[in-house]
Amino acid sequence: MKKVGVIPNINKDKDLEVTKSVVNWLLDHGSEPYLNEIVAARIGYEKHGKKANEIYSKSDFLIALGGDGTILNVARLCAPFGTPILAVNLGHLGFLTEIDASELFPSLEKIYKGEYAIEKRMMLEANVVKNDMEVINFRALNDIVITRGAFSRMARIKAYVNDNYVDTYLADGVIVATPTGSTAYSLSAGGPIVYPTVEVIIITPICPHTLYSRSIVVSPDDVMRLEIAEENQDLMITTDGQQGYKIDYRDVIYIKKSNEYTNLIKVKNSNFFDLLRDKLTER
Structure with missing residues (x-):
C-alpha cells in the first residue's frame, strides 16, 4: 500500500474540492492518504490526519497542490527525508510545478x-x-538573501x-541562489539564467552602488562567507522569500551547497526552454 x-494550499484550493478528489482517488487505488490534521477534519477524513513530521518522513511521495510558493515550502520541509514531490499547479504557470489540475489523475x-522520473534539484544551507x-540554520531551494x-x-x-x-558590496543586499532560483529574484537583480539541474552557486548583489559589481558563479564545493561590515538598523536574511531572521553588524553568514536535495x-x-519562453514573455 x-x-x-497530500499538501494543499488552502488559499488556492479554498473549498478543498481538489484535495478531496485526490484523497478519494488514492483510497480507490488502495493507497493511504496522509493529511494535515486540520485539513483532514475539514473534509471529513479525520482518521487520515497526521502530524507534519509524519507526513514528510513516512510518505512514499507527496502531492503538493498550489504554486511555486507551495512547492518551495514543501521542499524545505521534506528535504531531510528525500521524499519525492509531485508539484501540481493550481494558479499561474510556475517554474516548479510539473502539471496542472486537469493533468493530475492521468499523471497519478x-x-x-x-512511468516517471525523479529530477534532483540542488539546495543551499545557511x-x-x-x-x-x-x-x-536555514535551507533553501531557490535562494538565500540578505536585504x-x-x-x-x-x-x-x-x-x-x-x-x-x-x-565589499555597498548595495541593497546580496542574493545567493541555486540554479533553480536563477529564474527568481536573482534574475530580476541581473543574475544569469542557469539550467536547473546544473550544480553551481550564483552570487548577485542587489542594486550595487558601483559600476563594476556583477554576478559571480562558483562551484557547488565552494563556501560563501558574508560579513555585515557596517552598523545598519534593519537587515534581514530570508530563505526562498518565506522565512526571515534579523541580522546585525558583525554577524557572519556561511552559505554552501546542502547535502539535501x-x-x-x-x-x-x-522542455525547460519552452517554459522559460512562456514565463519570460508573458504579457
Missing part, C-alpha cells in the same frame, strides 16, 4: 505504473553566526569564497 502525503496513473556562536529594510541605508557586506576576499517527480517530457 502506498502512503501518499503514470506514477502508479512506474548558518548565521553571532558573537562566534551559530544562532540559526535591507525599506527605510534603512545601503548595506555594506564583505563577501568571501573559501576565505578568499571577493568584494529536492526530488521532483517528472511525468512529462517538458
